[in-house]
Amino acid sequence: MFELAWERWITGEDYRTISRTVKQTGEEYYGRTFSNLALSDLLFNQTVRFSRAIDIHVARRYSKVIANSKFLSRFLKRIYKMDDEPAVVYPGPDPILEDLSSKDFADESDYMLAVGPLIPLKNVDGMI
Secondary structure, eight states, X not given: OOHHHHHHHHHSSOHHXXXXXXXXXXXXXXXXXXXHHHTSTTTHHHXXXXXXXXXXXXXXXXXXXXXXXXXXXXXXXXXTTOSSOOEEOOOOOOHHHHHHHXXXXXXXXXXXXXXXXXXXGGOHHHHO
């Protein structure tokens, strides 16, 4: 899934405000002039529509689509207009974290580690 094309649908946010690398990546791949034009307020909505059309066209050509969550599976079925929801394959446990979780720590306290973008979809406020 191409985030630029779907970010506003998923989070309601403008992709340019969420991705810290979109400008740099655009300049590296397409050159500064074209990238600045495509990401400008004047043309950004057309850039998103064009990206969405390409993403749908490419995704429909895949022989198999899988998702890493039920939410994503339903989302992919809807946006790509698939007959069936893609199969869900959950990520496996990280062996390093499994080893750490089985060890006793002398100074254990209540804590939580969250890694990911600070966007409304991730509900970081709810974790706090």
